Amino acid sequence: MPRTTRNPSPERLFEIASVQAGYFTAAQARSAGYTRQNLAYHVAAGRFERVARGLYRLRQYPSFPYEDVAAAWLKAGPHRAVVSHETALVLHDLSAVRPDKIDLTVERPHRPAGNRPRLPGVRIHTTVQPLDAQDVVRIAGVRVTSAVRTILDAADAGTDLDQIVAAVREGIKRGLFTPSEMEEAARTRRARVRRLISVALQEAGYGSAVH
Structure with a gap:
């Protein structure tokens, strides 16, 4: 307590x-x-x-444009939850398309899935392994998955290829990551995600060695 x-x-x-x-x-x-x-x-x-x-x-603190995201993150638990997937793409300014639900990732609890937090308008994703420090950044104080992790998670969850290509192109342009860093991170994912990232890098104008 x-x-x-x-x-x-x-x-x-x-x-x-x-x-x-x-x-x-x-x-x-x-x-x-x-x-x-x-x-x-x-x-x-x-x-x-x-x-x-x-x-x-x-009240006097600078306003945050994604108040609903901050609220959902805090309700889910600021130390165990992190904004992720398509919602994180928006917070990183890598996508202008806001998803219909707020995406949060939490460590898979050691309890039945039915006891996960139930928050209206929130889509809960779980991860077996705790997120590494390099996988989490803060945007206006809110814990958000890193740009690379965000793109990989979104690709894995079925985000449209056009959005992934745009996010990869913008992330590289802004220096959030390099093509080689994205390739290296993609190698840890399943074959489908590796192929998507390979195509995204090619479509964004970068060669890819991901197989």
């Missing part, structure tokens, strides 16, 4: 929220010493904004 301080600590709450795009959960606020009454008071005073049930934002 998180330790609750005797008095509210604005510094501790800001420390929490500043690495989460300015957002914080009611549980995180309690860990910083804020009671339900404290939260209601600060919402009424205009210091906090109530975004959804159990989710708040520091």
Whole structure:
């Protein structure tokens, strides 16, 4: 259980929220010493904004254009969930097509699949192995799969080839990864994904050695 301080600590709450795009959960606020009454008071005073049930934002913190994504990520658990797949393509600005659901990846729990988090409008993907540090970046404080991991996951999940080609081309153009880095990462995936990445690199104007 998180330790609750005797008095509210604005510094501790800001420390929490500043690495989460300015957002914080009611549980995180309690860990910083804020009671339900404290939260209601600060919402009424205009210091906090109530975004959804159990989710708040520091009103003066720079806004995040994907509030629904941040909310879903926090509800799924900011330490165990990461924005991924087509939603991560959008956050990386590698796609202009927003998916119909928010994609989150969580480590496969050691419990029945039926006990996974159930969040409206969210598509949960699971992974057996914990994500390596190189596979996760932060965008405006939100944990997101890296550009390379995002493209590979999207390709694996059936994203249209045109979107994959555009993402590969844009990622290389912006220096997010090199063709060789994408090729190397693709070698760890199944044959279908390797072929898709090979075609994507060729369509984007780069040769591919992926087989």
